[in-house]
Amino acid sequence: MIPIHPVSDAGAAQQPASATSGDTVGLWLKPGKISLPASPPLSLYVHIPWCVRKCPYCDFNSHAAPSPLPQAGEGPGERAVSAATARAGWQIPEDAYLDALRADLEQSLPLVWGRPVHTVFIGGGTPSLLSAAGMDRLLSDIRAMLPLDPGAEITMEANPGTFEAERFASYRASGINRLSIGIQSFNDTHLEALGRIHGGTEARAAIEIALRHFDNVNLDLMYALPRQTLAQCQQDVETALSYRTSHLSLYQLTLEPNTMFARFPPALPDDDTAYDMQQWIEARTAEQGFRHYETSAYAQPHREARHNLNYWRFGDYLGIGAGAHGKLSFAHRVLRQMRYKHPATYIEQALAGKPVQEEHDVSAADLPFEFMLNALRLTDGVPAGLFADHTGLPLHTIGRELARATEKGLLEPDPTVIRPTELGRRFLNDLQGMFLKD
Numbered sequence: 001m002i003p004i005h006p007v008s009d010a011g012a013a014q015q016p017a018s019a020t021s022g023d024t025v026g027l028w029l030k031p032g033k034i035s036l037p038a039s040p041p042l043s044l045y046v047h048i049p050w051c052v053r054k055c056p057y058c059d060f061n062s063h064a065a066p067s068p069l070p071q072a073g074e075g076p077g078e079r080a081v082s083a084a085t086a087r088a089g090w091q092i093p094e095d096a097y098l099d100a101l102r103a104d105l106e107q108s109l110p111l112v113w114g115r116p117v118h119t120v121f122i123g124g125g126t127p128s129l130l131s132a133a134g135m136d137r138l139l140s141d142i143r144a145m146l147p148l149d150p151g152a153e154i155t156m157e158a159n160p161g162t163f164e165a166e167r168f169a170s171y172r173a174s175g176i177n178r179l180s181i182g183i184q185s186f187n188d189t190h191l192e193a194l195g196r197i198h199g200g201t202e203a204r205a206a207i208e209i210a211l212r213h214f215d216n217v218n219l220d221l222m223y224a225l226p227r228q229t230l231a232q233c234q235q236d237v238e239t240a241l242s243y244r245t246s247h248l249s250l251y252q253l254t255l256e257p258n259t260m261f262a263r264f265p266p267a268l269p270d271d272d273t274a275y276d277m278q279q280w281i282e283a284r285t286a287e288q289g290f291r292h293y294e295t296s297a298y299a300q301p302h303r304e305a306r307h308n309l310n311y312w313r314f315g316d317y318l319g320i321g322a323g324a325h326g327k328l329s330f331a332h333r334v335l336r337q338m339r340y341k342h343p344a345t346y347i348e349q350a351l352a353g354k355p356v357q358e359e360h361d362v363s364a365a366d367l368p369f370e371f372m373l374n375a376l377r378l379t380d381g382v383p384a385g386l387f388a389d390h391t392g393l394p395l396h397t398i399g400r401e402l403a404r405a406t407e408k409g410l411l412e413p414d415p416t417v418i419r420p421t422e423l424g425r426r427f428l429n430d431l432q433g434m435f436l437k438d
Contacts, residue, residue: 032332033364034392039329040315042112043119043307044146046101046138047321048127049343050092052161055195056260057253061323061341062125065092094134097343100350102141104320104339107353109145111328111335112318117146119153119307122176128158132170139175153178153306155218160198160206165213172213178305179210180218180249185225186239193226193266207243216303218247223281224274225253226266233277234284241288246303250281251296295377295428312374313382314390320355322346332392334362365437367391368398372418372435376428381412381419401435410434 050065051058120142122135130138135156142148155178156171168179185191186200198206210217219240223233240248252274255261269277282292290298294312297305310317319326323341327334337359340346349355362370371391375382387395395402402418405411410424410431424431 030332032361034332034334034367036329036331036392037389039115040313040390041118041310042115043121043310043315043317044117044142045307045317045319045321045324045326046120046122046127046142047319047324047339048097048122048124048130049322049346050129051124051126052129052159052197053195054260056264057194057256059256059259060125063343065129092129093343093347094131096347098134098137098141100347100355101138101320102145103353104350104355105141105145105318107355108318108320112146112316114147115316116149117142117152117318118149119310120148120155121307122154122156124157126159126162127156128162128168128171132167132174135171135176136174143175153216155180155305155307157182158206158210159196160202161196163202163206163209165209168209169213177214178216178218179214180220180247181206181210182220183207183240184220184222185236187228187232187236190225190228190232194222195260204239207245211243211245215246217243217245218249218305219243219245220249220251222251222253223277224269226268228269230273230276230280234280237281237284241284246300247305248285248290248298249296250285250298252278291379293379295425309378312378313386314371314374329390334367334391336360336362364393367393368401369432369435369437372398373432375418376420376424376432379420379425381417384416384418387418398435405431405434 047061049061049063051062052065054062054064122138127135139154154176156176157180158168159182183203183206184194184196186203188199191199191203207217207219221236221240223236225233237250253268255265255268268274285292285298289300291301292298293304294308297308299305316327316329318328319337319339322339322343323346324339326337328337329335337356339355340349340357346355349357368387368391371387375386384395387393387398391397402411405424406413409421410427412419412421420428420431
């Protein structure tokens, strides 16, 4: 970690003319109600907002791109179209969007000046809709403007309907060193219910292509799917385990507001069945050497997602791209930002030097809950001292809540660490809610 201090006149003179004004930076350096001893580790998040088709369960900022793919309701075989054929119909304004990302990053530089970037995550949407040349340009721009750590973890999300071996080899050559594949299921019936553009055959082919070029691969799967049985859940997980990837993300399907599934809820397994699925997943992945280190994340030794760990430890991240969120720390305050959500609006505003739609100073009263909301997701919790380091508040700010949670058996009775018990992990929402101020 590096000390936080005001930007010197000499440093300001070296900043690009198109970057955020000195007055804006100075605002965040003024005295406030907290005092951070050092800046947390810094990550970069890049959002690519387009998908071939919007999934009915998805509440992310994603937008369907025009595509020649058949419509929902057709069988998996009919839905499967080669990536080359499909991409010809995707009308993504790639060059304009990459111009906007570069402008966004450039104007953000004074807010992160001189801070090394330890991880990069390119998410979406479907980042694998970018051409090989487009991805190479994006990573080149990032390296040109940010002090990227030589051993930085650089992750890209990809969906099976977009896989071509040659293109993914180019992604690897450009610097992507970790791939996260949105499989969700290997069962054609469940994939169709989820609105996915791929079938089980395409999912398996995508994993095989990925493993030819990457040695650090995550598979995203969901369970408690519409009408899914425990046996079907087990079959999905067994198939994923057979590929011996380094990381699994296993999410229980939830009906999020403002999604098609929220408006037209499908028939989901009951709570007891969903719990049986979760318990079996935890036991089976442990047998295969995976450690359940976060609520939905399972990793082989030393293969945890470093980017996500930085989120959960309340680290900093600069978010660029349509709808991207960011959290940046200064000496006496923590800043949250959100970019314009619609891609066309974002491109226009970013090229005009104004990509940020909303930003605010996180209040001292809200910081404890925001910290605990993330930290309590980790099986190992966090060192107790990290609270003061990353919020600028003394630990006794949450002393009463810590004591109450410990008395209820939700936190381990260890003063050196903030760590949920097994009971606390099971009732995580209740535990997190104890730190929410009225």
